Amino acid sequence: MMTPPLPLTRDLVLVGGGHTHALLLRKWGMAPVAGVRLTLINPGPTAPYSGMLPGHVAGHYDRADLDIDLVRLARFAGARLILDAATGIDRDAQEVHVAGRAPVGYDLASVDVGITSDMPVLPGFSDHCVPAKPLGPFARRWAEFVQQVETKGTPARVAIIGAGVAGVELALAMAHRLRAAGVAAPEVTLVEAAAPLALLRPKAQTLLLDRLIDAGIALRDHSRITHVTEGALHLADGAPIPFDFCVGTAGTRPHPWIAGTGLELTEGFINVGPDLHSLSDPRIYAVGDCAHLTHAPRPKAGVFAVREAPILYHNLKADLTGQSRRRPYDPQRDYLKLISLGGKAALVEKGPVTLAAQWLWRLKNKIDQDFMEKFRTLPAMETPPLPRVTAAGVREAVTSRPPLCGGCGAKVGPATLAGALARLPETGRKDLASRPGDDAAILDLGAGRFQVLTTDHLRAVLPDPWRMAQITALHALGDIWAMGAAPQVALASLTLPAMRDEMQARTLSEITEAASAIFRAAGADLAGGHTTQGAELSLGFTVTGICDRPPIELSGARSGDALILTRALGSGTLLAAEMRGLAAGADMAALYATLVRSQADAAALLAPLAHAMTDVTGFGLAGHALAMAQASGVGMTFNPTAFAIYAGAEALAASGLRSSLFAANRDHALPSMEGFEDNTRTALLFDPQTCGGFLAAVPAEAAEGAVNQLQAKGHMARKIGMVENAPAGIIRAAR
Known part of the structure; x- marks a missing residue:
């Protein structure tokens, strides 16, 4: 059992x-x-x-x-x-x-x-200085300052507020880095309201103060700062201290x-x-x-x-x-204190022992690297063993195929789907105006009005119901927007993992609130739906839209049209890599930020121009372009270097990483493609996309202006090819 x-x-x-x-x-x-x-x-x-x-x-x-x-x-x-x-x-x-x-x-x-080392009570600090904590914003500002010094020769006067251990470490490090940037004698000043290095023993204090003198760093102790203006620290007594970069380390808040x-x-x-x-x-x-x-x-x-x-x-x-x-x-x-001295040397204080030497930097570096290695190389988790008795082919299927992806990477392959749709009987409905394979069903309401109906369902790509609801809702809206329709109403179909009642209520609340906000922003309402419990989180939405003119279909592309793609490729590769712990976090954060951005503005711009349009989703750019070419009876040329790629995706694809739907997409589209090299960019043409961009065939003379407008709105739009009078359903690589 x-x-x-x-x-x-x-x-x-x-x-x-x-x-x-x-x-x-x-x-x-x-x-x-x-x-x-x-x-x-x-x-x-x-x-x-x-x-x-x-x-x-x-x-x-x-x-x-x-x-x-x-x-x-x-x-x-x-x-x-x-x-x-x-x-x-x-x-x-x-x-x-x-x-x-x-x-x-x-x-x-x-x-x-x-903690933060911000100084909200010091007038002018927030406007003209940067706190050392949080570390991220400080490191970014410091890198920008050093780059300006190196490339433009700008002045390099630095002020550090606070002469505790953190302030002294930063002062020595900054002086060292500025000398490496070509500044012969950087002006680095430490300002301390009380005595410097108060938490260290006298011997360590003396060694560090001597290091400051050797590095040419000025120390102004027992000096109270009254306020900060652009480029200057003002003291209660004494002349202002000029600076080009100011950092605060005093105190912890x-x-x-x-x-x-x-x-x-x-x-x-x-x-x-x-x-x-x-x-x-x-x-x-x-x-x-x-x-x-x-x-x-x-x-x-x-x-x-x-x-x-x-x-x-x-x-x-x-x-x-x-x-x-x-x-x-x-x-x-008491604890071991290892303090950097600017160059590759360090000071140690532990109990009665105080030393400063280069070999201590190597010790500190080893301790730090050992700590970080805990997170760079995470322990390999064992794969659960297969049951002792399995049907023929189970072991081969498990070991030879990549793990099942989430999002559109979990969909059934295009050939399998096409075979199933081909078995459908011809409709007897006179109001059904679409064909199998269109982005959505089209109902002719009469008097020049049409209703489009689509449904989409995603296996979760991340275990966050709120974010998955946003992604799935926008993914489902893609078909409505691609046909030039105005979203109208949505119904949810949700599978939730088994959980206690209170957690179930929290989860449903997150999903419905997130999805409702997406649909409301698109002009639609989430009207209800259906829930069930299962092994894992998956979400789906059925959406309707209204057109006051014939919807944009796959079959309208014309020879001479330009092909525009509004988003980058590679989401399937990134999502597959993240599932296996191989994608960089910053790349995934950037991808998620794109996936939860509405494309309503892109659709509104393209719909009046497009002869044909589709959203690029599970079958990849090649598969969806092939469907458009076949429906329109035209050929296409792609410029393999033209389309944008999500950060991190190209390197992962070059390493051989593939989504679980990749092989089915490639096998379906590749026989209709000519002149493409077997390389990473070609592989990404078969990458399944979640919340992918629109592929639109527009008049050639309108393409440049449309791309410029889309980019001005923040989309990664590119002109990627042309529609040509060639054998139907053939995609060629541009020369």
């Missing part, structure tokens, strides 16, 4: 992708708790490792070397990843509020959002939204006990720099966040299962 999938009974939400949560996700991937839906909320697809920031600022590391890829990590952990910023927690409703979407419900939540949670706080940081849960709400944990350890206060340092991870994992598991007791976190009183 087959074992049914286990139901989901608890929602665990991780707010923030800090070091503790990153390690927790890695541990969860190796030892998950069955029945838990794990969610990670973070503004971006990566989480930077702050321990390597000085090395990056000095030029020793590339920016990507610092990033923990949360997309890959979430996939490994089986977690839903929400790429938006948390804005608050409603503890009564047990919901995390998130910018740009519905609240996310939780049974247990953990907060690891780090919690994110402002935490104050609105009603949790017990100390100076804005969440008070937690030995087991790391909030003193005022046992359903909420807090770790890393945003937490205050009431039982053992410690400075904000990454070493504590790292060592909290196994305790957090154990205690969350204890709460979720009820099978064990929470464990206390006992932070060490």
